[in-house]
Amino acid sequence: xxSAAVKRETSEANRRRYEKLRAEGxxxxxxxxxxxxxxxxMPIAEGAVISREEVPxxxxxxxxxxxxxALRIIDISGMSSVSMIGWREEDTSERINCADxxxxxxxxxxxxxxxxxxxxxxxxxxxxxxxxxxxDTLVGGSTPASALxxxxxxxxxxxxxxxxxxxxIGLGLRDIPPCVTFFAPVSVDPxxxxxxxxxxxxxxxxxxxxxxxxxxxALSNCAxxxxxxxxxxxxPVTLIRHRAPPPAPDDPCRSISPEIIxxxxxxxxxxx
Amino acid sequence: MTSLATASPAIEPSAAxxxxxxxxxxxxxxxxxxxxxxxxxxxxxxxxxxxLYCADDPAERYSAQDTLRVQGSAYVExxxxxxxxxxxxMARISADSCGRxxxxxxxxxxxxxxxxxxxxxxxxxxxxxxxxxxxxxxGLTKRDIVANLNFFMNVPIxxxxxxxxxxxxxxxxxxxxxxxxxxxxxxxxxxxQINNPCNGFNPTPIRVMISDPxxx
Numbered sequence: 001x002x003s004a005a006v007k008r009e010t011s012e013a014n015r016r017r018y019e020k021l022r023a024e025g026x027x028x029x030x031x032x033x034x035x036x037x038x039x040x041x042m043p044i045a046e047g048a049v050i051s052r053e054e055v056p057x058x059x060x061x062x063x064x065x066x067x068x069x070a071l072r073i074i075d076i077s078g079m080s081s082v083s084m085i086g087w088r089e090e091d092t093s094e095r096i097n098c099a100d101x102x103x104x105x106x107x108x109x110x111x112x113x114x115x116x117x118x119x120x121x122x123x124x125x126x127x128x129x130x131x132x133x134x135x136d137t138l139v140g141g142s143t144p145a146s147a148l149x150x151x152x153x154x155x156x157x158x159x160x161x162x163x164x165x166x167x168x169i170g171l172g173l174r175d176i177p178p179c180v181t182f183f184a185p186v187s188v189d190p191x192x193x194x195x196x197x198x199x200x201x202x203x204x205x206x207x208x209x210x211x212x213x214x215x216x217x218a219l220s221n222c223a224x225x226x227x228x229x230x231x232x233x234x235x236p237v238t239l240i241r242h243r244a245p246p247p248a249p250d251d252p253c254r255s256i257s258p259e260i261i262x263x264x265x266x267x268x269x270x271x272x
Numbered sequence: 273m274t275s276l277a278t279a280s281p282a283i284e285p286s287a288a289x290x291x292x293x294x295x296x297x298x299x300x301x302x303x304x305x306x307x308x309x310x311x312x313x314x315x316x317x318x319x320x321x322x323x324l325y326c327a328d329d330p331a332e333r334y335s336a337q338d339t340l341r342v343q344g345s346a347y348v349e350x351x352x353x354x355x356x357x358x359x360x361x362m363a364r365i366s367a368d369s370c371g372r373x374x375x376x377x378x379x380x381x382x383x384x385x386x387x388x389x390x391x392x393x394x395x396x397x398x399x400x401x402x403x404x405x406x407x408x409x410x411g412l413t414k415r416d417i418v419a420n421l422n423f424f425m426n427v428p429i430x431x432x433x434x435x436x437x438x439x440x441x442x443x444x445x446x447x448x449x450x451x452x453x454x455x456x457x458x459x460x461x462x463x464x465q466i467n468n469p470c471n472g473f474n475p476t477p478i479r480v481m482i483s484d485p486x487x488x
Contacts, residue, residue, distance in 0.1 A: 007474070010466070010473075011466070011472075011473035011474055012473075014466055014467050014468075014473050015469070015473055017389065017467070018389075018467060018468050018469065021388070021389070022436065026434050026436070093413075093414055093415045097378065098376075098378075098419065099376060099377055099378025099379075099419050100378055100381075100384045100387075102376065102377075102435045103377050103378065103384070103388070103435065103437070104384065104387055104388055105435075106434065106435055106436065107432075107433045107434055107435050108376070108429055108433040108434075108435045109432065109433025117384075117387075119381070119383070119384075119417075120383045121381070121382075121383030121384050121386055121387045122383075138337070138340060138346060138376055138429070139337060139340055139341050140335075140337025140338065140340075140341055141337075143338065143341075143359050144359065145359040146341060146342075146359075159357075159359075172331070173331045173332075173357065174331050174415055174416055175415065176357065177418065177419070178335075178336060178337045178418070178419045179337070187431050187433070188345075188346045188429045188430070188431060188433075189431060190430075190431065191345070192345040192346040192347045192429075193344060193345045193346075194340070194344055194345060194346065225341050226341075259387050259388055262386065262387050262390070262391070263387045266383070266386065266387065
């Protein structure tokens with residue numbers, strides 16, 4: 001039996017560690033994040049391109065990335081949002097985890113220099129380039145009911161797109177985790193209400209996701225449920241699978257905080 | 273330390289089922305349509321992680337993102353409808369003496385603890401292990417664990433996106449009532465986390481009571 005005094009001492013030490021991590025995570029770490037990528041910066045060298053795909057409005061696709069490859073997602077029109085879920089290729093019970101992603105990084109806002117975590121304490125993908133920084137980790141994608149309510153007719157939607165995408169790799173409803181949606185400028189006001197910040201969307205916005213393990217992604221190009229545009233004015237998105245440059249020793253995604261350094265150490269163990 | 277007997281509200285005569293769930297332990301029960309589950313934070317500041325599955329087809333389960341999308345706001349409170357991954361209302365918050373619950377922060381796991389607090393914390397009890405064990409009684413696995421509810425857990429999200437687990441606001445005896453709109457498997461992990469303020473750095477017991485709907 002642990003004495004009350006020892007228990008209290010442990011509690012107090014744990015609280016001090018928590019407060020220190022919080023201060024680093026919300027005060028120091030954000031200062032170290034890289035600037036957003038400029039729209040005309042970082043063209044992909046032709047020799048690095050592995051494949052390209054254009055996904056029409058309301059449609060979906062699946063993409064496999066090997067560790068070290070990257071996926072560029074380009075919102076050509078500035079009117080699209082791209083919802084994403086994904087699984088580790090060798091064990092699809094490991095999948096993206098929005099809750100751990102925001103908890104570990106002390107922020108629901110992901111941007112260049114941030115990562116998306118799996119549910120196993122490992123890094124799934126890193127945001128190595130990002131012109132936008134306006135993505136949603138909280139609300140998720142459209143559904144049959146939300147699309148019907150928004151547009152007055154049954155419409156293609158992210159829930160059904162994910163079901164179809166999952167089915168094509170042998171997965172089903174049980175395998176669909178909460179999603180991240182790129183180019184979906186959602187914020188939370190002081191009363192907890194979700195806001196849509198339309199001015200944070202621009203034609204040509206893109207994000208580069210570097211795979212930190214071998215992954216299978218499902219991507220859905222449907223209007224985000226908070227997007228107030230009626231009728232839906234979504235456009236096609238371009239996906240470019242390419243070979244990312246090997247991470248430099250000071251790669252910001254890998255070294256931004258003590259939590260992230262640990263998450264990468266655990267991820268790298270899969271490959272050593 | 274407040275004793276359980278004085279911390280919990282008087283037992284309602286209509287309660288058909290009463291259990292104390294020890295600190296750090298899981299629990300599950302099939303809640304029939306119309307029944308109300310009361311979760312009592314017996315000693316205060318205790319996070320209660322919860323998942324719901326449709327009893328007839330557990331592939332239909334609680335969905336945090338569907339719940340928040342339908343509600344249009346980020347926190348679970350009185351009146352919140354708990355929505356499934358098929359868009360149906362599974363249950364609703366029918367009474368609440370605390371006022372603030374979370375559904376965006378997920379559950380703790382050995383693996384995420386190791387990332388957040390250092391590798392030594394990998395070898396501590398965590399909600400995901402509780403969920404795995406409890407779900408196995410219903411033929412479900414880790415694959416079935418989705419983003420959960422965190423009753424009595426205080427996780428403000430500020431306009432910049434800052435996302436922080438802070439000290440709980442629930443006092444000893446605070447309760448939340450969840451009334452089922454369909455038969456659901458209700459699964460709880462009485463959160464064992466000792467590395468953040470969700471349990472005041474000291475996990476404690478909770479009480480659950482199930483009441484039948486009032487007779488017409």
